[in-house]
Amino acid sequence: GQQVMQIPQYQHVQEGEDFTTYCNSSTTLSNIQWYKQRPGGHPVFLIQLVKSGEVKKQKRLTFQFGEAKKNSSLHITATQTTDVGTYFCGRTDSWGKLQFGAGTQVVVTP
Amino acid sequence: GAGVSQSPRYKVAKRGQDVALRCDPISGHVSLFWYQQALGQGPEFLTYFQNEAQLDKSGLPSDRFFAERPEGSVSTLKIQRTQQEDSAVYLCASSLPGSYTGELFFGEGSRLTVL
Numbered sequence: 016g017q018q019v020m021q022i023p024q025y026q027h028v029q030e031g032e033d034f035t036t037y038c039n040s041s042t043t044l045s046n047i048q049w050y051k052q053r054p055g056g057h058p059v060f061l062i063q064l065v066k067s068g069e070v071k072k073q074k075r076l077t078f079q080f081g082e083a084k085k086n087s088s089l090h091i092t093a094t095q096t097t098d099v100g101t102y103f104c105g106r107t108d109s110w111g112k113l114q115f116g117a118g119t120q121v122v123v124t125p
Numbered sequence: 126g127a128g129v130s131q132s133p134r135y136k137v138a139k140r141g142q143d144v145a146l147r148c149d150p151i152s153g154h155v156s157l158f159w160y161q162q163a164l165g166q167g168p169e170f171l172t173y174f175q176n177e178a179q180l181d182k183s184g185l186p187s188d189r190f191f192a193e194r195p196e197g198s199v200s201t202l203k204i205q206r207t208q209q210e211d212s213a214v215y216l217c218a219s220s221l222p223g224s225y226t227g228e229l230f231f232g233e234g235s236r237l238t239v240l
Contacts, residue, residue, distance in 0.1 A: 048227060057216060058168065060228040103167055111156055111220050112181060113229055115167040 019047075019106055021116035028094045028123050036119040038087040038104035046107055047080055047087040052118070053100040061089075061102075096123050127151075129232035131217050137238045138207045146202045146235040150219030157200050158229065159192055160216040168216055174200060175222070207239045 020039045028034050038047060046065045050058040062071055064080035064087060071078045075098075077090040091098055101118040108114075130149040138144050150157050156175055160168035161184075170184040176197035185192070189208075194200040204211055214236045218229040 046227065048229075057231040057233050058218075058229075059231070063227045107227055110173065110175070110180065111222055111227060111229070112158065112170060112173050113218075114170060115160075117167045 018114065019044075019104055019116040021104055021119050023119055024117060026119055026121045028098075028121060030094055030096060030123055030125050032094050033090065033092045034094060034121070035088055035090045036102055036121075038089075038116055040085050040106065043084050044087075044106050045084075048105050048107060048113060049078060049087075049089055050103045050105065050115075051100050052103065056100075058103060058115075094121075094123050096125060099123050129217055129219055129230050131215075131232035131235050133235060134233060135236050135238075137240065139240055140208060141206050143203065143205045144207055144237060146204075146215050146217075146237070148200045148202070148217030148219075148232060150198065150200070150217070151230055152198075154219035154221055154230070155197075156220045156222050157194060158218045158220075159200070159202050160218065161186075162214045162216055162234070164213075171202070171215075204237075207237075209239050212237055212239045 022037050048063045049061040052058045062078050068082045069080040075092045079088045101120045103115045103118045105113045105115040132147045159171040162168045172192045173181040174194040189205045191203045214234040216234045218231045220229050
């Protein structure tokens with residue numbers, strides 16, 4: 016299947032800093048979903064984007080879907096220790112089957 | 126129940142043993158998915174059910190892996206003659222097709238260690 020590529024694989028952030036993680040595809044995506052997985056936990060849904068150029072915000076998290084619907088980004092402002100975890104993007108097919116990227120592991124130092 | 130429930134949470138098996146992992150999805154959720162997550166990796170799709178019908182099993186790594194959902198609710202993932210490379214967390218997820226958000230609800234997972 017068509018994979019989505021995530022960069023970076025690993026992000027070390029100082030508390031209070033901003034960072035961005037990216038999700039890229041070689042083909043047009045019908046939608047993109049983002050999940051967060053805390054260490055030792057399970058993936059938890061954050062958001063789904065479906066429209067070209069869509070931007071959605073959840074408090075300190077800003078999600079964007081590219082105009083060509085081939086890439087997406089997650090930007091976190093003023094990082095907190097609670098933001099620690101791995102952030103996955105993924106694409107779904109018509110049945111809702113989700114194909115995950117490899118994830119960006121985020122470590123936050125106080 | 127309130128969420129997706131999986132059991133056992135932890136399973137240690139000797140190589141060659143058979144194991145069975147259970148998933149109890151959210152009540153009313155038609156779609157059920159199994160994923161395999163190796164340490165430090167993203168979840169990899171194994172198989173998908175819509176009610177009792179297994180519509181996609183393209184991700185099952187070998188014929189030692191078998192999944193069923195006979196009554197369209199609880200599902201069981203069975204692994205026969207376990208190998209060390211089967212060691213992973215097995216995640217179950219359920220969803221309502223056509224839901225506005227498309228969200229998959231994941232269980233806590235079953236961590237399988239094969240010695």
